[in-house]
Amino acid sequence: MPDFRTLDDAGPLQGKRVLLRVDLNVPMEAGRVTDATRIERVVPTIREIADQGGKVILLAHFGRPKGKPDPKDSLKPILATLSEKVGKPVAFGEDCVGEAAASAVGALKDGDVLLLENTRYHAGEEKNDPDFTKALAANGDLYVNEAFSAAHRAHASTEGLARVLPAYAGRLMQAELDALTKGLESPARPVIAIVGGAKVSTKIDLLENLVAKVDMLVIGGGMANTFLHAQGKDVGKSLCEKDLSDTAQRIMAAAKEKNCTIILPADALVAREFKANAENETVPVDAVPSDAMILDVGAASMATIDGAIDEARTLVWNGPLGAFELTPFDTGTVAVAQHAAARTKAGQLVSVAGGGDTVAALNHAGVGEAFSYVSTAGGAFLEWLEGKELPGVEALRAKG
Ligand SMILES: Nc1ncnc2c1ncn2[C@@H]1O[C@H](COP(=O)(O)OP(=O)(O)O)[C@@H](O)[C@H]1O
Ligand SMILES: O=C(OP(=O)(O)O)[C@H](O)COP(=O)(O)O
Secondary structure, eight states: OOSSOBGGGSOOOTTOEEEEEOOOOOOEETTEESOOHHHHHHHHHHHHHHHTTOEEEEEOOOSOOTTSOOGGGOSGGGHHHHHHHHTSOOEEESOSSHHHHHHHHHTOOTTOEEEEOOGGGSHHHHHTOHHHHHHHHTTOSEEEEOOGGGTTSOOIIIIIHHHHSOEEEOHHHHHHHHHHHHHHSSOOSSEEEEEOSSOHHHHTTHHHHHTTTOSEEEEOHHHHHHHHHHTTOOOTTSSOOGGGHHHHHHHHHHHHHTTOEEEOOSEEEEESSSSTTOOEEEEEGGGOOTTOEEEEEOHHHHHHHHHHHHHOSEEEEESOSSOTTSTTTTHHHHHHHHHHHHHHHTTSOEEEEEOHHHHHHHHHTTOTTTSSEEESOSHHHHHHHHTOOOHHHHHHHHTO
8 A cells, every 4th residue: 555645636627727747857859749648657647637627737858058058958749749648639838837837737628638838947947946836836726746757856846735735646646656666675685777878977876875785886878978977987978977986986986885886997989079970990998989889888897797787687778879870889888788588587587677768778678568667757766765755755645
């Protein structure tokens, strides 16, 4: 039994304005959604509320616009895919608060669905500002949090609203917590974690706790470059947060103390341009040309990672090993994903992966269905794994 209220406790929804926080931070390319998993996973809840005659008002963020409107982070381009998946037209409000939001909400009939523009267009969102929370709450009778993948953020729409409106966990929120608890509460050992991707500064700190929970930690993607730099290697023009060298060193020391083996790439696929089919070569990580970027792990690293997976009985994975959206820099991520999927199918591995881009990468590798569980969450999943209470979930509990 969950220790917070769920949609089952919300009473009749007919005519109610339901503020439904979802995560629509989906991978996009040229204005089109390239992986709709996060949308598909919230559709049942949208339909459930609409079918009961509730007015569904979707709140979501996109990208990191830093408190100001920025057209490149508009949610409008997502509307077509959202409507298609929901199976009926979804209205759009040009702002999530104020007059634009109020009139869009006022125009809703029972069972209608409305998407409001990016909550992060307002500085009050990330500051969890009480006045901004009040402005959001003005358009709802109740609040349902369905955004497990943003629950590690204590923002107005993920945390604040739960404190000012009757608050409930959505079906996906419930399902994610149930599945992760069942799959990973007492994982079969050894446990291997793979952490890659591009959100280095927001994820690096949590590796310090993670090394105490897992037996092996594979570091790939942009995260690996930061560690290679901390080891004194020249990573050329690679995505790398050089000012986080101390943090990387601290994590390597913590891993040693906790007997967690850190696996960094030994070789890398490098290129001079960040584009598909850019001229590329495989080099050892201590021979990266100063004008090149590491865009994927090399073949020797893939073999090492596959070998480590063979020793493990549980895999947790967030963050692609390379820039998988661009061929051939998807090679490492695809090969390792397929290897993990084969081990899972053979009953030798429990594999749990998550994150907006990681899910897209697994689908790209054709193994989205083959993993034991695929979460919509990346950073939130890793924080949950560390044992941290997620602010978005905690706020729901307080209302329980
Ligand atoms: N070596 C690299 N250089 C540049 N970008 C990379 C590299 N490796 C991975 N990435 C990028 O990381 C992004 C995904 O990172 P992140 O957002 O942290 O993952 P998730 O959404 O799964 O949590 C992808 O867009 C991918 O292209
Ligand atoms: O995409 C997300 O997280 P993820 O990249 O960890 O999967 C969430 O929407 C959170 O976004 P944020 O990391 O900008 O707060």
